[in-house]
Amino acid sequence: MDDNFAIQLFENKQVRFVWDKEHEKYYFSVVDIVGVLTESIDYQTARKYWKVLKGRLIKEGNESVTNCYQLKLPSSDGKKYKTDVADIEQIFRLIQSIPSKKAEPVKRWLAEVGSQRIDQMIDPELTFQMAVEDYRRQGYSDKWIENRMKSIRTRNELTDEWKRTGITEQRDFAILTNILTKAWSGMTTGEYKEFKGLRKENLRDNMTNLELALNTLAEAATTEISRNQNPQNMTESKRIAKSGGNAAKAARKEIEKQIGHSIVSQERASDYIRPLEETKELPNQ
Numbered sequence: 348m349d350d351n352f353a354i355q356l357f358e359n360k361q362v363r364f365v366w367d368k369e370h371e372k373y374y375f376s377v378v379d380i381v382g383v384l385t386e387s388i389d390y391q392t393a394r395k396y397w398k399v400l401k402g403r404l405i406k407e408g409n410e411s412v413t414n415c416y417q418l419k420l421p422s423s424d425g426k427k428y429k430t431d432v433a434d435i436e437q438i439f440r441l442i443q444s445i446p447s448k449k450a451e452p453v454k455r456w457l458a459e460v461g462s463q464r465i466d467q468m469i470d471p472e473l474t475f476q477m478a479v480e481d482y483r484r485q486g487y488s489d490k491w492i493e494n495r496m497k498s499i500r501t502r503n504e505l506t507d508e509w510k511r512t513g514i515t516e517q518r519d520f521a522i523l524t525n526i527l528t529k530a531w532s533g534m535t536t537g538e539y540k541e542f543k544g545l546r547k548e549n550l551r552d553n554m555t556n557l558e559l560a561l562n563t564l565a566e567a568a569t570t571e572i573s574r575n576q577n578p579q580n581m582t583e584s585k586r587i588a589k590s591g592g593n594a595a596k597a598a599r600k601e602i603e604k605q606i607g608h609s610i611v612s613q614e615r616a617s618d619y620i621r622p623l624e625e626t627k628e629l630p631n632q
Contacts, residue, residue, distance in 0.1 A: 363420045365432065366546055371537075373547065374432035376420055377441065384447040390423075397431070404444060491616060494556055498563040505566045508573050512584060519581060523588045530592020531565045531599060532558075532611050543615050553615040557602070561610065565595035 569591025
């Protein structure tokens with residue numbers, strides 16, 4: 348079976364999902380999720396429950412339903428049929444609409460996450476503290492975490508500079524990031540992720556220390572050039588993003604002369620995550 352149409356088992360029930368490469372999202376079968384939460388005895392029962400719930404939510408103006416669309420997913424007979432699918436955010440909203448004991452842990456978790464997010468908005472420093480704790484729990488080394496935190500601060504400075512010049516659309520941020528990344532690495536962000544075998548994972552979270560350092564250099568250089576040249580439009584910002592990336596490219600070429608191999612690697616930092624009691628280091632550390 349195609350990996351994009353793999354079947355994930357959840358408490359002995361099938362929850363089908365598909366990876367959308369273009370939008371970098373997982374989409375899950377709504378009927379399967381409903382079946383698990385309502386403990387429906389069969390697919391048809393779950394489908395009827397979803398039909399009733401969907402009608403009620405549409406009347407309430409629930410966007411998680413009106414924005415749902417259909418994709419072909421494999422059925423028990425081996426054939427593929429169109430079925431309602433939803434992304435993670437939509438699934439969470441649906442879970443909140445279903446009275447189920449199985450949904451309660453998720454609802455409590457969502458409430459906790461919401462509370463934490465409000466705390467972070469009041470005190471932004473908490474975001475960095477929680478990020479450090481999360482990386483440490485996942486097994487990243489302290490040295491890598493230190494570099495990652497620096498890269499986050501540098502990225503925030505760059506996006507603030509782009510906003511200062513009038514760039515506000517996420518699409519434009521993505522375009523400039525791709526220009527910058529391709530200038531120093533030879534690949535766009537999407538191509539880089541594919542090169543490393545990533546899907547939903549964050550690219551920077553899977554860079555080696557040298558890759559991360561060069562990416563941070565490219566973003567820092569772009570920020571400083573932008574501040575000095577004060578671009579007035581997207582065209583000028585694109586040129587500056589390429590200049591910042593080229594500065595990191597020059598550093599990359601010089602380092603590669605010394606080490607004898609390419610810094611851009613298929614190695615992923617997550618491959619080197621180890622139990623806390625071990626001391627195995629990340630590559631290029």
